[in-house]
Amino acid sequence: MKAHLSSKIGRKSSDVKERGTYSERWEHFICPWKRRSVSFRAVNSPLFFISDIHLGLKNSNYELRKRERLAEFVRHVVEKKGSLFIVGDLFDFWFEYKYVMPKAYFDILTVLYEAKRKGVKIYFIPGNHDYWTGEFAEKIIFTEVYPDGCTLEFNGKRFHIIHGDGLLSRDGAYRALRRLFRNKLFVFFYRWLHPDWGYSIAKWISRTGNHKAHSEEYDEAVLKELKEFASNHGSDGVDFVIMGHYHQARQVDLGSTSLVILGDWLKYHSFGYFDGNEFSLNYWR
Secondary structure (H helix, E strand, C coil), rough: CCCCEEEEECCCHHCCCCCCHHHHHHHHHHCCHHHHHEEEEECCCCEEEEECCCCCCCHHHHHHHHHHHHHHHHHHHHHHHCCEECCCCCCCCCECCCCCHHHHEEEEEEEHHHHCCCCEEECCCCCCCCCCCCCHHHHCCCCCCCCCCCCECCCCCEEEEECCCCCCCCCHHHHHHHHCCCCCCCCCCCCCCHHHHHHHHHHHCCCCCCCCCCCCCHHHHHHHHHHHHHHCCCCCCCCEECCCCCCEEEEEEECCCCCEEEECCCCCCCCEECCCCEEEEEEEC
């Protein structure tokens, strides 16, 4: 069973056709995957989706067990001869240098490389922790990298697949900071840091080991906004809006579309599964 996958990339504001309202123009700015298609790839069935694994740089017992479970899951995808979508924050930090890579990730990189070599198509949508990919990730480890998310048409169903950061009304300051961190000049200067320094800074900043548990009220407020976001895409013929980032494991039927928040591998060890007919949110053993 085959499908087509299309990436959406940004253009200069002068190249973007004006919309009728401010909200529509703003959505066009913060949702670059809604822009023109630039490439197509065949996708093998079944489809697996994971996000927010947050592989760390410390080799603690907890971290090693998480890696073992992830490796088991990837081997399961190989057995099923499916395709794997990693929807952001596979790594707690990833910054690709020209000649070096962090040895802490060697085991998982090897597992992914072997899966790809055996025919599994691995598509990576970078998250806010691992956006800075380069030639090694894009050509050796993954089949394709879609920095701004992608649209998938598969077996009569249409998917929007994004990491999901920066969507909330309260995220204005974060969106500005994200633009700074993804700026080519910032990346250029950061790459001048010795890798030991670069990763030491990231290790110090990272708070994944103590991921903050939000209140039920907070999670419901976030979910309300994400439902509105997904519903807007339902009118565009989208059957599933799939995202990570929010560390909630939810599948919500909205009538015209379904919102899927993939959970994480810190608490849930959850994954999405589409067999060509039905989508389900599952939990790895």
